[in-house]
Amino acid sequence: MATLNKKFNEIWKALKKPRVTEKATDLAEKNQYVFEVFPRAGKSEIKKAVESLYGVKVTGVGIVNIPRKEKRVGRNMGFKGGYKKAIARIKQGQKIEMLSR
Numbered sequence: 001m002a003t004l005n006k007k008f009n010e011i012w013k014a015l016k017k018p019r020v021t022e023k024a025t026d027l028a029e030k031n032q033y034v035f036e037v038f039p040r041a042g043k044s045e046i047k048k049a050v051e052s053l054y055g056v057k058v059t060g061v062g063i064v065n066i067p068r069k070e071k072r073v074g075r076n077m078g079f080k081g082g083y084k085k086a087i088a089r090i091k092q093g094q095k096i097e098m099l100s101r
Helices: 002-014 022-028 043-054
Strands: 015-018 030-039 058-066 067-072 076-080 081-092
Touching: 002 015, 002 043, 015 043, 015 058, 022 030, 030 043, 043 058
Parallel strands: none
Antiparallel strands: 015 030, 030 081, 058 081, 067 076
16 A cells, blocks of 8 residues: 555656647657646656556656746736646557547
C-alpha cells in the first residue's frame, strides 16, 4: 500500500492533464504526447510519471513554458495565466489512448 501511495504521489506532483488539441493529435501520430504539468516538475519526474501511469517506455521529454498573456475585457485589463507543458516521446510501436472531452 505504501508503494502505491508513493507511485500516485509522483504522478500527481508532475502531471496535471493531457492536452488534446489539433497539434497534439498530429504529434500523437509521431509517438509524441503532450501533457500539462506543474511548474516545478522536471524532465525526470515527468518521465517516471508517464511511464508508471500509462505503462509505456519514454525515450525523451521536452518542456515548453507558455507565458501569461495580457487580455482585455471592455476597459479592464487582466492576464490569462501561463502554464508549463511537456512533450513525451515514447518507444516506437507503443501507444497511449487519449480521449477528447
